[in-house]
Amino acid sequence: MIELKNVKKTFTLHNQGSAVIEVVNDVSFAVARGECVALTGASGAGKSTLMRMIYGNYLTQAGQIRIGDTDIAQAEPRDIIALRRKVLGYVSQFLRVVPRVPTLDVVAEPLRATGASTDAAAERAKALLTQLNIPQRLWSLSPTTFSGGEQQRVNIARGFAFSYPAMLLDEPTASLDAANREVVLTLIEQAKARGAVIIGIFHDEAARARVCDREIDVSHFTPGIAA
Amino acid sequence: MTDQSYNFAYLDEQTKRMIRRAILKGLAIPGYQVPFASREMPMPYGWGTGGVQVSAAVLTPEDCFKVIDQGADDTTNAVSIRTFFERTARVETTTATAEASVIQTRHRIPEEPLSKGQIVVYQVPIPEPLRFLEPRESETRKMHSLEEYGLMHVKLYEDISRHGHIATSYAYPVRVEGRYVMDPSPIPKFDNPKLGDMAAIQLFGAGREQRIYALPPYTQVVSLDFEDHPFEASKAAHCCGLCGAQDSYLDEVIIDDAGGRMFVCSDTDYCEARRAAGHKGKDAA
Amino acid sequence: MTPLLSVQGVTKHYGSYIGCADVSFDLYPGEVMGIVGESGSGKSTLLNCMAGHLAPDVGEVVFDTRMDGPRDTVTMSEPERRMLSRTDWAFVHQHARDGLRMGVSAGGNVGERLMAVGERHYGDIRDQAIDWLERVEIDATRVDDRPTTFSGGMQQRLQIARNLVTGPRLVFMDEPTGGLDVSVQARLLDLLRGLVRDMGLSAIIVTHDLAVVRLLADRLMVMKSGRVIEAGLTDQVLDDPQHAYSQLLVSSVLQV
Numbered sequence: 001m002i003e004l005k006n007v008k009k010t011f012t013l014h015n016q017g018s019a020v021i022e023v024v025n026d027v028s029f030a031v032a033r034g035e036c037v038a039l040t041g042a043s044g045a046g047k048s049t050l051m052r053m054i055y056g057n058y059l060t061q062a063g064q065i066r067i068g069d070t071d072i073a074q075a076e077p078r079d080i081i082a083l084r085r086k087v088l089g090y091v092s093q094f095l096r097v098v099p100r101v102p103t104l105d106v107v108a109e110p111l112r113a114t115g116a117s118t119d120a121a122a123e124r125a126k127a128l129l130t131q132l133n134i135p136q137r138l139w140s141l142s143p144t145t146f147s148g149g150e151q152q153r154v155n156i157a158r159g160f161a162f163s164y165p166a167m168l169l170d171e172p173t174a175s176l177d178a179a180n181r182e183v184v185l186t187l188i189e190q191a192k193a194r195g196a197v198i199i200g201i202f203h204d205e206a207a208r209a210r211v212c213d214r215e216i217d218v219s220h221f222t223p224g225i226a227a
Numbered sequence: 228m229t230d231q232s233y234n235f236a237y238l239d240e241q242t243k244r245m246i247r248r249a250i251l252k253g254l255a256i257p258g259y260q261v262p263f264a265s266r267e268m269p270m271p272y273g274w275g276t277g278g279v280q281v282s283a284a285v286l287t288p289e290d291c292f293k294v295i296d297q298g299a300d301d302t303t304n305a306v307s308i309r310t311f312f313e314r315t316a317r318v319e320t321t322t323a324t325a326e327a328s329v330i331q332t333r334h335r336i337p338e339e340p341l342s343k344g345q346i347v348v349y350q351v352p353i354p355e356p357l358r359f360l361e362p363r364e365s366e367t368r369k370m371h372s373l374e375e376y377g378l379m380h381v382k383l384y385e386d387i388s389r390h391g392h393i394a395t396s397y398a399y400p401v402r403v404e405g406r407y408v409m410d411p412s413p414i415p416k417f418d419n420p421k422l423g424d425m426a427a428i429q430l431f432g433a434g435r436e437q438r439i440y441a442l443p444p445y446t447q448v449v450s451l452d453f454e455d456h457p458f459e460a461s462k463a464a465h466c467c468g469l470c471g472a473q474d475s476y477l478d479e480v481i482i483d484d485a486g487g488r489m490f491v492c493s494d495t496d497y498c499e500a501r502r503a504a505g506h507k508g509k510d511a512a
Numbered sequence: 513m514t515p516l517l518s519v520q521g522v523t524k525h526y527g528s529y530i531g532c533a534d535v536s537f538d539l540y541p542g543e544v545m546g547i548v549g550e551s552g553s554g555k556s557t558l559l560n561c562m563a564g565h566l567a568p569d570v571g572e573v574v575f576d577t578r579m580d581g582p583r584d585t586v587t588m589s590e591p592e593r594r595m596l597s598r599t600d601w602a603f604v605h606q607h608a609r610d611g612l613r614m615g616v617s618a619g620g621n622v623g624e625r626l627m628a629v630g631e632r633h634y635g636d637i638r639d640q641a642i643d644w645l646e647r648v649e650i651d652a653t654r655v656d657d658r659p660t661t662f663s664g665g666m667q668q669r670l671q672i673a674r675n676l677v678t679g680p681r682l683v684f685m686d687e688p689t690g691g692l693d694v695s696v697q698a699r700l701l702d703l704l705r706g707l708v709r710d711m712g713l714s715a716i717i718v719t720h721d722l723a724v725v726r727l728l729a730d731r732l733m734v735m736k737s738g739r740v741i742e743a744g745l746t747d748q749v750l751d752d753p754q755h756a757y758s759q760l761l762v763s764s765v766l767q768v
Contacts, residue, residue, distance in 0.1 A: 013757070013759070014756030015763065016757055017759055052751070052752075057748055057751055057752065058748065058752040059744070059748060059752050059754060060679075077730065077731045077744055077745045078543060078730075078731075078746075080745055081731075098705065098727050099695075099698040100698045100702060101701055112709060113709060139667045196528065224614055
């Protein structure tokens with residue numbers, strides 16, 4: 001379902017003496033439906049970069065990144081937009097929202113974007129916020145004022161609002177307490193059970209061991225770091 | 228004293244030809260504002276310089292000329308314009324609507340229906356009906372040429388939203404032959420229905436603004452309105468105090484220091500003719 | 513799928529000075545595209561060429577019309593183009609007073625486009641105006657007030673209502689949040705996002721505010737000296753800019 005072939009990424013810093021930084025090279029792997037794969041490797045190995053490339057957030061210099069029939073490395077922006085709307089979900093570590101928008105609407109938005117009715121989207125958002133222990137009195141407030149852990153949970157609710165066939169998870173359990181960590185792991189297991197393809201970064205080793213079927217050490221693809 | 232030193236009807240022949248060409252063009256395109264090279268006239272702007280130039284261009288020595296100002300033949304403006312053409316064109320003048328072949332008017336249409344062969348000349352202060360909402364002349368011309376008249380209804384919309392009804396009571400905009408939106412000059416909207424299907428030729432002259440426009444006989448003229456706020460030709464709900472007429476446009480006249488008032492026909496000729504025929508209002512002496 | 517707007521090789525010179533040069537792109541239904549660049553980069557010239565306010569020297573601006581399919585709006589007759597600009601197109605100016613009639617009530621401002629396309633029932637027009645005021649979060653009791661009595665943010669929302677009342681398919685926006693307080697900006701952005709999503713609008717937004725495009729635009733073009741130097745997915749261009757100037761632009765944003 002997600003397949004990378006000979007993928008390469010470099011950054012050229014034009015304003016810093018045109019320094020060229022090679023991040024990853026010749027990355028190839030595939031992840032099947034219902035499978036959850038963890039990207040591992042030391043900090044700076046390129047885990048997040050690879051995730052962002054799969055999401056289309058970073059440009060891929062060479063190779064193919066296939067999600068279904070779409071090659072992210074070659075796709076037009078509108079194809080990537082369509083893919084992100086209905087196929088590819090992403091839970092980042094950071095919450096980026098329009099200030100002032102109530103939490104409930106923030107969570108419901110990805111669902112609204114898929115064409116769900118206002119009511120259905122709100123129902124799903126309420127269920128997720130409840131499940132993730134965000135107190136109801138906060139729902140009408142903007143999450144920009146929330147604590148780090150609360151923001152992280154709002155982000156997760158947003159990422160799981162729609163049942164994406166493929167998901168990218170960047171540290172989904174970081175800064176969560178035991179109870180909420182359990183909720184998130186359950187959500188991941190449910191997503192796997194319905195056949196979603198999942199690629200994640202988990203520093204939480206116990207979580208990784210519980211939900212991931214295998215690990216891919218990104219250091220193997222990192223030039224200059226001995227594997 | 229007659230002024231032989233002036234050409235017939237004051238203006239030189241070339242100027243009159245130029246004005247006639249503008250008039251003919253205006254008649255060919257009913258409601259369209261034709262630019263013309265307005266001349267300085269021996270009277271201030273606002274006193275009918277546009278109307279006077281149009282009258283000068285259409286008058287012939289055989290014509291009989293009538294001037295009304297807000298319906299009256301005896302106000303300063305009417306008297307002086309009448310005298311002007313008596314002296315410069317030596318045409319016959321009259322106050323009787325039916326006898327006149329050319330009627331110059333400021334802000335009224337005579338009550339008595341006009342007939343074939345007559346010409347009405349309107350004095351126009353501001354010819355552009357879109358002016359108050361769109362001050363750019365370049366833009367209003369474009370709106371006319373492209374028939375973009377939504378703005379005209381915005382004006383009426385504003386009226387209703389503010390007053391509960393269309394409060395525009397004079398210079399009420401009309402659509403001519405389904406094409407040009409036209410300012411009928413500041414006649415009361417009571418007169419609007421007379422504009423359409425009229426047997427006489429109607430010419431409009433704006434001196435300061437240098438525009439002439441026209442309605443040939445029997446032109447379709449429709450007052451703009453909304454489906455749920457239709458046009459109404461309104462007048463004061465009274466009879467003429469002098470002649471008792473119920474169907475004429477009335478002026479309200481304050482008659483003493485105690486707030487006493489009476490309503491009289493604004494069309495003096497119409498009122499006099501009725502009184503001569505024996506009609507009598509409640510205030511008649 | 514037919515692009516809603518297809519811009520091909522649009523070039524506009526001011527004498528020997530380049531306004532914009534050889535700009536091409538396709539915009540599909542429902543897409544929001546941002547155009548960023550510094551003052552004088554040609555983004556406003558390009559916007560005005562696309563919206564029919566300026567005639568490009570060279571190039572095509574093909575719009576997928578409802579009646580006749582794709583038509584080059586540069587060569588179509590002026591009446592047709594003006595008809596488009598009051599039906600299928602909308603233009604939101606940076607300064608609300610450029611896009612509003614300040615001497616006309618809020619209801620009249622919103623109703624104008626309806627009357628321009630032939631609506632002649634006062635009650636219906638007023639109802640639609642009130643409905644739109646509420647959609648842009650302006651209290652219905654303000655319907656008869658003039659925009660001069662409105663705050664800057666309200667004026668901008670009124671301008672948006674006035675533009676969207678006829679259900680356009682393409683909205684051009686020139687710095688829609690410029691000159692507004694930051695708190696008001698956020699509210700306006702949220703409103704625009706909702707309208708774009710619910711009405712399936714396509715939009716082209718010119719701004720120098722990268723935060724605005726990140727929140728509103730799906731795609732981004734970066735302009736410099738009249739030329740498009742980089743284009744792509746908004747978050748990709750902002751997070752992984754390829755061109756030296758884009759990198760400078762992104763790295764120059766002050767972090768809060």
